[in-house]
Amino acid sequence: MSHSQIHTPDTSQQALMGYHELLGMHVVEWQQDRAVVELTIEAKHLNRSGNVHGGVLASMLDSALSLAGLHCEVPGNIRRGMTLSLTTTFVGPARQGVLRATGTLRGGGQKTYMTSGEIVDEKGNLVAMGEGSFRRRSGSESAEGFPENKPREPAE
Numbered sequence: 419m420s421h422s423q424i425h426t427p428d429t430s431q432q433a434l435m436g437y438h439e440l441l442g443m444h445v446v447e448w449q450q451d452r453a454v455v456e457l458t459i460e461a462k463h464l465n466r467s468g469n470v471h472g473g474v475l476a477s478m479l480d481s482a483l484s485l486a487g488l489h490c491e492v493p494g495n496i497r498r499g500m501t502l503s504l505t506t507t508f509v510g511p512a513r514q515g516v517l518r519a520t521g522t523l524r525g526g527g528q529k530t531y532m533t534s535g536e537i538v539d540e541k542g543n544l545v546a547m548g549e550g551s552f553r554r555r556s557g558s559e560s561a562e563g564f565p566e567n568k569p570r571e572p573a574e
Contacts, residue, residue, distance in 0.1 A: 441477060445485065450561075451523035453485035458516050469511040470545070476506045478537055479548040482521035487531040487552055495563035498555040502530070506548040515540040526551075528559040 438444070438455075441463070447454035455478055457463070465471045480501055488497040521535035534549040557564040 437477070438481065441474060443478060443481060445481075446518075448485060448489055450489050450491075451486060453482045453489070453521045455482045455485070455519045455521075456516055457519075459512060459514050464513070467511075468513055470513070470517065472506070472508055472546075475508065475512075475517075475537055475546045476504065476548070478517065478519035479506055479521070479535055479546060480504055480550065482519040483533040483535050483548065483550045484521070484552050486521035486523045486533045486535070487526070488554070488558065490561065490563035492562050494566055496566045497558035497561075497563040499552045499558060500555065502551040502553055504548060504550040506546060508546050509544045512537075512539050512545045517545060524549075529554055 441457060442460065443455050443457045445453065446456045457474070457478060459470055463470050463474045483504070484499050484501060488499050490497045517537050517539055519535060519537045521533050524532045524534050526532050530551060530553050532549070532551050534547070536547040537545045539545055
């Protein structure tokens, strides 16, 4: 996909959370059935071998895969979800540059959905791949979502 085809996320939808900011992840594309998250590798992301830590890669996949099933077109509304399972396969090392995690919706229903995706480096080399199952929180089953300022419900 060329940069001219990248869909900029709707700023009325808040995909980011504190954890994304902590790691330095950014949502660069978010549309129905697809999400893309990027991260510029910094020293804080590396393990003792000088490679990006597997936990960083798993976090990127978890975010991109989850968001792929939570897009909402209604301004001011959001959809929330939670991870039920996540399988990650580490394919190759990454040490510098920008990583791009892409998640794609593969199936499911109103509550539970399945996604798959991958992480590539800026040269297009495969770094990791994964698949997961996720659950939409109450109120998030509909594509219209609910108002972002709605109080959070207790844990389900």
